[in-house]
Amino acid sequence: xxxxDKWVSDASPDMVVGNVARRALKLRLGNxxxxxxxxxxxxxxxxEYVHAARVGTRRAxxxxxxxxxxxxDKHRKTMSAALRSIRRSMGNARDLDVYIKRFxxxxxxxxxxxxxxxxxxxxxxxxxxxxxxxxxSGQRLRQQTAKLLKQVRSHAKKSLREQAFGQWASxxxxxxxxxxxxxxxxxxxxxxxxxxFRIASKRFRYAIELLSSGLPAPxxxxxxxxxxxxxxxxxxxxxxxxxxxxxxxxxKQADGRSExxxxxxFEQDERDQYHGKxxxxxxxxxxxxxNDLRTVVEGSxxxxx
Numbered sequence: 001x002x003x004x005d006k007w008v009s010d011a012s013p014d015m016v017v018g019n020v021a022r023r024a025l026k027l028r029l030g031n032x033x034x035x036x037x038x039x040x041x042x043x044x045x046x047x048e049y050v051h052a053a054r055v056g057t058r059r060a061x062x063x064x065x066x067x068x069x070x071x072x073d074k075h076r077k078t079m080s081a082a083l084r085s086i087r088r089s090m091g092n093a094r095d096l097d098v099y100i101k102r103f104x105x106x107x108x109x110x111x112x113x114x115x116x117x118x119x120x121x122x123x124x125x126x127x128x129x130x131x132x133x134x135x136x137s138g139q140r141l142r143q144q145t146a147k148l149l150k151q152v153r154s155h156a157k158k159s160l161r162e163q164a165f166g167q168w169a170s171x172x173x174x175x176x177x178x179x180x181x182x183x184x185x186x187x188x189x190x191x192x193x194x195x196x197f198r199i200a201s202k203r204f205r206y207a208i209e210l211l212s213s214g215l216p217a218p219x220x221x222x223x224x225x226x227x228x229x230x231x232x233x234x235x236x237x238x239x240x241x242x243x244x245x246x247x248x249x250x251x252k253q254a255d256g257r258s259e260x261x262x263x264x265x266f267e268q269d270e271r272d273q274y275h276g277k278x279x280x281x282x283x284x285x286x287x288x289x290x291n292d293l294r295t296v297v298e299g300s301x302x303x304x305x
Contacts, residue, residue, distance in 0.1 A: 022070075057087040090127075208220075
């Protein structure tokens with residue numbers, strides 16, 4: 001499977017922002033253009049195609065959000081709507097891919113349950129195809145991307161688009177950091193608070209990927225690994241919470257008492273995993289860890305001042 005550079009590696013702090021904006025958006029939207037037909041028509045070859053396409057839409061949306069001043073509202077809103085539609089069309093399919101993989105090694109009692117999941121997964125492919133078809137027909141998505149990119153360097157005011165990327169990235173970092181801090185939960189957070197913190201950590205991580213070429217080295221070396229680990233742990237916790245709720249609903253469709261008991265055990269296992277990993281996260285995400293992160297992040301723009 002093709003891989004794409006998550007960093008804008010050909011950018012530098014002294015490059016003008018307008019040029020970086022175009023390169024970043026071309027990189028992010030190109031990722032979606034590449035994986036969308038694979039997710040729509042070759043998903044049975046690899047479950048990673050749907051996953052890569054979904055993640056690609058999130059990263060592309062972050063690019064549109066960060067570089068919003070460089071894109072006309074009309075083009076930005078059209079592309080944002082397309083990315084949102086793609087992501088939503090794939091949500092159910094991705095969940096089912098994860099569940100089939102997770103429960104595929106279960107006992108023979110799970111055979112009937114797995115068959116139902118696989119039938120649901122086949123049906124879940126249709127919304128992806130229906131969403132992708134008009135975007136791929138006549139290369140519509142590619143053409144929309146070309147029109148958007150053509151406007152990037154000329155849309156923003158000259159004083160903005162010719163600003164040094166390092167200076168601009170530092171200002172954007174402040175905004176992203178403060179948004180992240182607003183979602184940091186207190187001790188003993190609820191499932192909802194952890195979910196919101198996960199979203200915030202994901203947004204912060206994807207923003208660093210686009211801004212890092214204009215930021216000091218510690219962002220790739222220290223801050224980014226922390227953000228990635230944070231998102232990973234919160235993602236696992238959320239996955240267990242969602243799986244438990246899904247399994248609880250599946251019990252109503254169980255094929256007999258034996259399968260119902262098996263699903264109840266699966267559900268309990270997921271809830272146990274959720275509570276165990278939530279406690280482990282609370283221990284790992286200590287207040288001094290946040291303070292260490294704050295020192296690096298806020299120290300970067302203090303040094304530039």
